[in-house]
Amino acid sequence: MITTSRAFAFSLLVLAAGAASAQTYASDTNQRDAANVTARNNYPVVPFTSTKTRAEVIAELKQAQNAGLITNGNDYPIVRQAPSQKSRADVKRESTEARSSTTSLYQGA
Template sequence: MNIKQIIVATTLLAAAGAAMAEAPYPPETKFVSTKTRADVIAELQQAQANHEIASRNEYPIVRQPSTGLSRQEVKSEVQQAQRKSDSLYSGA
């Protein structure tokens, strides 16, 4: 009697496990690329030339917008701001 109960219990356990099996999510679909190998290599080279590829711990890449000012113009703006701040309290 014991053997029969063990066999029945094992069969029920196997059936329950099979019934609860799930399909993989998301369903596996075959990937089909729309680009050629040459296209991908060209994109990679362009990204490397624009310094858009992160290396080490440089993620996320934040690109500063260009002001269009020359170095001399920026220096003169800084000097003007320093002259204006001399009359005001600016520090501890």
């Protein structure tokens, strides 16, 4: 009797342990989604499959570096300002007209 009840208790314990371990298993996608939720990250998880090998990417990077297409730090191209169509006198006149008009929402303190 004691042996039967011990065997039953042992098998019940094994079943409970198996059920507990089955609940903790999650796939990679589920783990990634859970990490995004706990990190307050609202971006969807987009699966990525590469079409290029690592060697192809490195070769492409070196080619771009040799061509001068890769910027470093604040090394951005200089954007030239378009020439103005108004003279300095026109700008001054418009500025005085704008200051004298009462269309401004700010009237001073």
